[in-house]
Structure formats: C-alpha cells, structure tokens
Amino acid sequence: MKPFDIVIVGGGGAGLYAAMEAMKTNPALNIAVLSKVYPNRSHTSAAQGGANAALGNKAKDDTVEMHIFDTIKGSDYLADQDAVDVLCSEAPKIIRELENMGTPWSRMEDNTIAQRPFGGAGRPRCCYCSDKTGHTILQTLYEQCLKKGVIFFNEYFALNLSVSGSRSNGLIAMNMKSGKVEAFPAKTVIFATGGYAKMYWNRSSNAAGNTGDGQAIAYRAGIPLKDMEFVQFHPTGLRKSGLLVTEGARGEGGYLLNKDGERFMSRYAPEKMELGPRDLVSRSLETEILQGRGFDSPAGKYLHLDLTHLGADLIKSRLPQIREMSMNFEGIDPIEEPIPVRPTAHYSMGGIDTDNQTRTVMGGVYAAGECGCVSVHGANRLGGNSLLDILVFGRIAGHTAAEEAGKFSPGTISEAELAEQFEEIRGGMHTSGRYERYGELREELGQTLALNVGIFRESSLLQKGIADIAELKERFKKVRISDASDVFNTNLMQVLELKNMLDLAETVAAGASVRQESRGSHTRIDFPVRDDANWHKHTLATLVNGKVTLGEKPVTMGRYELQERTY
Template sequence: MLYDVVVVGSGISGLYAALYARRAGLNVALICKSNPLRTNSAVASGGINAVLKTTRHDSIRDHVADTIKGSDKLARLSAVSAMVTGAEEIIYELQEMGVQFDRDNEGNIAQRPFGGTKAKRTCYIADKTGASITQTLLVQCRREGVSILQNHVMLGIATYKEKFSGITLLRRRDSQVIAFACKSLVLAGGGYAGIYRGHSTNSQESSGDILAIALRAKMRLANMEFVQFHPTTLIGSGTLISEAARGEGAYIVDEREERFTDELQTRDKLSRDIVKHQLEGHRVYLDFRHLGEELIDKKLPSARKHALNGAGIDILTELLPITPSAHYTMGGIWSRNDTSTDIPNLFVCGECAYSGVHGANRLGGNSLLEAAYFGRLAGLEAAKAAKKGEYHPIDYALVDKESRYVESILEGENRFNINTMRRNLGNNLYTNAGVFRTHDSLASALEYVHYLMKMSSGLCCINKERSDNVELLSIIEFRNSLTVAEAMIMSALAREESRGSHYRNDFPQCDDKQYEANTIIRRLAGTFLRITFEGHLSSDWWHRIREFFHAK
C-alpha cells in the first residue's frame, strides 16, 4: 500500500496529525491497534489546560512558569512557550469542531484548578474530557477522508539504503505481515505506563510498542526513568479517579478521616505522601461526601460510576479507598521542537514522544494540550516533508524477517503462561522501580527483566488460529514491554539523584550540577544500550548546521 503520510496511533495526537496532514491535500492512513475509543486519550478525564481571554487571575507567563517549575528544571522553555501560547487556539478550534466544553454562569468556557497551580486553567467536559475530544476528532477525520485502518499493529520501520521508506505491520484479521510505503511517518502510539501491569491506569494494550520499535531502529529515547504515578486510583483495578475530583474539592484522608497532605500539589509529591502514609500502616481514601449530590452528578459523574462499578461504593455516603498507580510517562522518542527525529521524514507526537514540555514531571491538564498542539504540528510537518519527498523501495528482506518472527510465535511450542509473566513484571516494577527507588531495588528489577527476556523465547501461541489471535498480540506486546522496561530501569540507575517523578531513597537530593540534563539512551551493536546525559542544545546542534547548509 502507498500513502503520502502514515500516522501510527489513534489517540488525540494521532488523530490531530492525521487530520492536518489530510487537510494539506495528501493521502493519509491512520493505523490503529484496535478501537480508537480504547486509547488512553479516550479515558483521560480531567481536562485540557489553556489561558483564555476570559480567564481571570492567570496569564500565559504563569502557565509557562508553572510548567517549568513542575518539570523540575528539565522542560525545554522554547517548546513550553510555543505550546502554552497556542493553547487558546486549540481550545476554540476544538469547540468549532463540536467539542461541548462545560460553561460557567456567564456562558464562558468553565475552568477548574489542577495540581501544581492554584489558577483555574483547566477546560473540561464534566470528567470525560478526553473521550469527548477523541470522539470529535475521530468523526472529523472520517468526514475529511482519512483512511482509518483498525486492527493493524506496527512491527518495524523500513529503510532502503539508509533512507526511510515505510513500515511493517501485523494485520490482525489473518496474522499476515504487510508493508506500507509512505513519504513521511508520524509515530503517536502512546506511552509505556502499561508495563506496570496490575498497577497502572493504562489499557492492557499500552505496552510501549512504538518506543521498543524506535530503540531497535537506533533512535534515541530520552528521560525514560520518569514515570508519573497518579495518586488516586482504585485499589486492585487501577481505575483512574480523575484529578478533577480534587480540583472540585474532594479530600484525601486516612482511616481516621484526617487530611494529611495538600490535595493540589504536583502528582509526584502527592503520590509519595500517600505511599509513605501507607507504609506507616494507614489506609488512604478520597472523601467526596461534603461535595453534595448535585455537584457530583454534574461535574464528577464518571467518578461516581467508577466507584460503584469498580468498588461497590457510593461516594455520596462512603469513603473511597485509593492508591497510586503508574499513569503517564514523561520519557519517549527524542524529538525537536518541530516534532522531527533522528530519522528524516519521521515525526513523533503525544505520549510516545519526548517533546520537552514535561521534563521530570507533568502537570495535570498539560498532556491533552501537548497531544493536540504537537499532534497538529506533526501533521503539518509530515505533510510538508511528504510534498518534498519521494517514495523509496521497501526492503522485503525486512518483511520476510518479521514474517518469520510471527510464524515462530504462532507455530512454536508454548512453555510458559503469558498472563502470569505480565503480572509478575508489573508487580516487580511497582515494588522495585515504583514511587520510591534505590540502586539495589532497581538492580533487582533489571535482573528480573533479563530473566524474563530469556524466558520469553518460550512464549508461543497455544491457539494456532490466525484470525484475530489475541495470544499472538500479547506475546509481541510483552516482548516489547521487556525492551522498554530495560531502558527505563537502566536510565533510572544512571540518574543518581531525585528529581520530579524519579525518587531515589539512596540519593534523595536534586543534583543540578551533574543531572540537570536529559537522560539519552541508544542501542548500539546487538542489544548493547548506551546512556549519556545531554542538554537541550547539544543534541540539536549538528542538525541545525546541516539544515542551514541544506537551505543554502
């Protein structure tokens, strides 16, 4: 198949990228692993940050300052400024497409406070913001002629004579490996918090596939150690109770019904306060009871539904038990401010990208803004590159290699239980590479990941059917998860300090002299990984020189 632009990932960033590439008059394919409404974007509930003309007691300067402060000095100021400045346009564009933001008493778009700031900056649709935006963008993409290909799983990046030429995919309906040639590619396949299976708010399909593929293609990954834990999720299921609950005034209390922390501090600090309180022998709850039924049903209906369905608790009259779970990943595929990467004509956006706006810790409400802003930018840049570019041949030796890989999983003899291994990985990561970390705990986690890597060769399909084989996808995802977990743990071991969401009990202080820089991890020969620390400018310098002489 031939396309001008291929976009992999159907969350808000991927939908926006596909939409804007299509609006440039190009033939665009959007690749979805499953149903677009099952992405993490679709379950993001709290809201999207923006300083609007009608916003009182807030400014773009304040939004930039809050974001930089929350990032613990690792955000890229130029990227943050661009995103924050473009936020108002994004909100009104979404509104024109049909997103029905909640309104205040004066008829303006309503805004609520989120953690890391006292300003009312977060626009919302009750507590289902992500789902509303995702549905609207999906309808818009269909309306404007984007080819949406569901149930296709990306396997690899194809090159010909060191030039980008396309991608290989697994077509789930018949387990065939196919190739799509394209002039430019946008990767928007989400983050990797799902590797914390059993301790994550992410869907089961969130396995870091895109990052594993990028690492195998020798692209740089940045800041993989920074995993954000959402402080308020249901115990046992990881179901997210949105930050909107605390923004609307819900309390965090213990079994004595005493508040012990600031509910609107940044997520990393709040998660640590909760886990520390739990380690001291306390139970932790969200208390909605003082908010009243009218407010809850108007602004927090999903929270009430999740509590009833997931825990059998009516938040109108009962305390809701909660615990932190892995939620969002600040690390990702290294990119420049224009979303370009180490491979020409390949762009990244959304949670799989390191865009430079979150640094060591993300503020609530900034992820949907990042997805929309950089998704739109990636679509524009990919379209521009496609118009200048040309098709290159697909090396079918790569297709054959991927086909043999899939066949080995389908036809081999299974020796282990994939579900047990995924749960064990999640439990181990949560215990040893979770909210609190040490050298010894991280070394233990890495040793266990290497053990699972050896064992994973014995994972094969019990069910040999080729039509929508769930086992096949699970095994591919699990092996990708192990690759990502190794990169994450090695990055965490290298950063011997505490910063943002990365907290080392053995190095509890922030060390700006050595570590006010990005952790960069590359794959060299074979499976060897190399870690360096690089500032924002040093990584980009040679690219700027090449671009200057190319323009000349």
C-alpha cells in the same frame, strides 16, 4: 506500490489531530492512519480531567506566561523551555479550535468554556467537559476525520520500521483481521501510539494496550528514547484495579485522609494541600502507607479519597464517571463512603526523542503525544497538560510531515522482508517442550517494576529490577502462542505487546539506575536531592548491538532560572 506521503501510527488525540492538520496543510497528500484499535477506542478517551489553556474565562488575570511558569516548575526544571513556550502559547487557540469544531465543553455562567483548578496550576485554567473531557475530544476529532475522509486502517498492529541504512522506507504492520503482514511504504511516518505505563500492569491506570509500541519500534530502529526513567504515578488509583480517579475529584474539593482521619497533605504541601503536583502527592500517599497510617486490606494498603462532604448533586453533575467507576470496580458509592485509593502508574513523561517540530533523528520519522518526548513535561507532568500536549504536538507533527514529505524518497519494502517478519512474530507458535505463559511474564514484569522501579527507587532495588527484566527477557524466548489461527489472533498480539514492554522496561530501569538524583517523579532514596550540577540534563537510551546504551542531552533553558521546587 506507490508510497504514502504520511503514515500515522496511532489513532488517539495526537494521531487524529496530525491527520486532520496534514490534510488541511496539503489536501493532495496520500495519508493513512493505522491503529490497533478502532480510533474511538484509543486511550485518549480515558482522560477525565481536562486540558489547560490560559483562556482567562474563570480567572481573568490568567496569562500564557503563568501557564509556562507553572509547567516548567512542575517539570522540576527538566522541560525544555522553548518547547513549553510552544505548548502554552498554542493552548488557547487549540482549545477554541476544538470548540469551533463541536467539542461539547462544559460552560461558565457567561456561556464561555468552563475552567477549573488543577494540581500545580496557579490559576483555574483546566478546560473540561464534566469528567469525560478526553472522550469528547476524541469523539470530536474522530468525527472530523470521518468528515474529511481520512483513510483509516483499523485494527492493524504495527511491527517495525523498514530501515535501509539511516533511512526509513515505511512501516510494516500486521492486519489483525487476516493475520497478514503488510507493507506501508511511506515518505514520512508519525508515531502517535501513546504511553508505556502499562508495563506496571496491575499497578497502572492505563488501558491494556498502552504498551509503548511506537517507542519500541523506534528504539529497535536505532532512534533514541529520552528520559524514559520518568514515569508518573497518579496519586489516586482505585485500590483493586489501579484504575484512575481523576484529579478533578480533588479539584472539586475532595479530601485525602489517612486511617486517623487526618488530611495528611497538610504535612507535605500546606498551601496547595490536595492540589499539590502529582509526584509530590503520590509520594505523600506512599509515605503515609510506608509509615503505617494506611488502611489494611488483602489487596494491599490504601488511603481514602473522601468526597462525601461535596454532596450528591455536585458528585452527580460534575463527577458522574468517578461515581460509576467506584461503584463498578470497588462496590462503593462516593456519595456515601470515601473511595479507597493508592498511587498507580499513570503517565510516561519519557518517549521518542524529538525536536520542537516533532522530528526524530531519522529523516521522515516523527513522534507526538505521550509517545514522543519534546520535552514539555520534563520530570513531572502537570494535570491537564497531557491532553494539551497531544493536541498541540499532534497538530505540529501533521503540519511538519505534510510540509516535509516531498523531501523524502523511501526505498522499497521487499516481500522477503515481510516474509521474514511474518516468520519471526509467529515463532512462539512452534515452541515445544517446557514453555512460558505470557500472562505470567506480564504480571511478573509489572510486579518487579512496581517494587523496584516504582515511586521510591534505590540502587540495590534497581539492580534487582534490571536483573529481573533480563531474566524475563530470557524466559520470553520460550513463550508459547497457543492460538494458531491467522484471523484476529489476540494471543499473538498480546505476546508482541509484551515484547515491546520488555524492551522498554530495560530503558526505564537503566535510566533510573544511572540518574543519581531525585527530580520530579524520579525519587532515589539514596540520592534524595535534586543535583543540578550533575543531572540537569536529559538521558537518551539507544539500542546499540542489542544493548541499551545511555547518552545525554542538555536542557534548553530560557527565561526561568533553576529554583527549588516547593508548593
């Protein structure tokens, strides 16, 4: 089989932009996009708020420079400053490019793209389409890919890279419709599979499939993962489901209230109030709850996000999805009543270690979007920077892979290797005697992570978390797959996803345990301050002889010196 020039794993914003850009860079290339769902289902669709770009449509004095500074400060100075420079400088161009291709951005009175304030940003620079921004961007990109004739392999579940020595031969994936394990020999592979925050399960805003498949595959292939301990908790998840209420709700003027009806953010961020950066606002909510100022319910303690003072018109026109979700999943109409919320695991700053061109340490393997870690978000991502990240670095990945594909000559992926993979993934179908249920293991993983590797971390908690994960991995060996069929075996797929989450959970807990400081989303009760002397650096987690091995990498500095981060 002739190798593909580029195989893109993942059909969300990053994957689709990569495909489009690769075709633009060299139309002669043979490109395939693999996705475990139809691309238009990807989790990019759930991004409500918007994408940051210093267009200056709303605030005439906004500049790329200010966007860069906000991002670096927001990252608690862990972002690489040259990478942030790329992110913010490319932002206005890429937003306009999407606009030119048909993205239905909301509009200002002068008919330019509308912008609104967002957490941690000095100017209102978040471009949006009401509260369905990610959805409309994903639709636009999917439509444009269909127009360009991109070849899609929909509902293929990526299993592993085929590796000879330090060289990638391409990808091995399972065709969900047939259950067959198939080879995708490829000169280059781009991972764009999204984040891994679903490992927190019910305490996560993520889609069920955000299980870090790309990161886990890269990790198993010996590629280092960077800054895995940094998981962002979004301040306002719905109490029962963990589903997200966009920051746009606070951007439009919503209040956070405790059970005494107090706007408690005045204690933590007196200037920015509800629009402080996410890590700070999440900690504030958690502190209010821990100190007994939360509301009680059988589902756990929670606080109020109050939109009632904004009025029915504004809520209906600017936040319709939020209203719909509150009604569907909490039975509450935000026009009449405050929404019950608490922090929820939302975004993974960590990911596959890449350079500014999205290259990993393995030749011909790239990673972009939430799957990769350049790093532009450092220890904490600003709202509105994640859609931007997938667009900017998805495009760079497509361009780079297209330029470099000619350099690589992959080896073959043998039938024997495929057969071995097939046997391995279906091992759980032959489990006999006492067995484990994957659903229970998955829930327990989420619980131990939320409890021990959550918003507030501490040495003994983390040790408990690490032990729990090890035990879960042991029990996973006895997991049973009860669906024996080849056709669309979602049972098998969910077990494989759990395996990926367990592998990655180890790296998250290990990173959190070794980093003895508090920075951005990573808060250690036993090390409450940022320790620049010892910890102003990235962590790298590599799989060596079946064990997570930690290394480090310096942070690239630039114009901005380290400062204390206050809002």
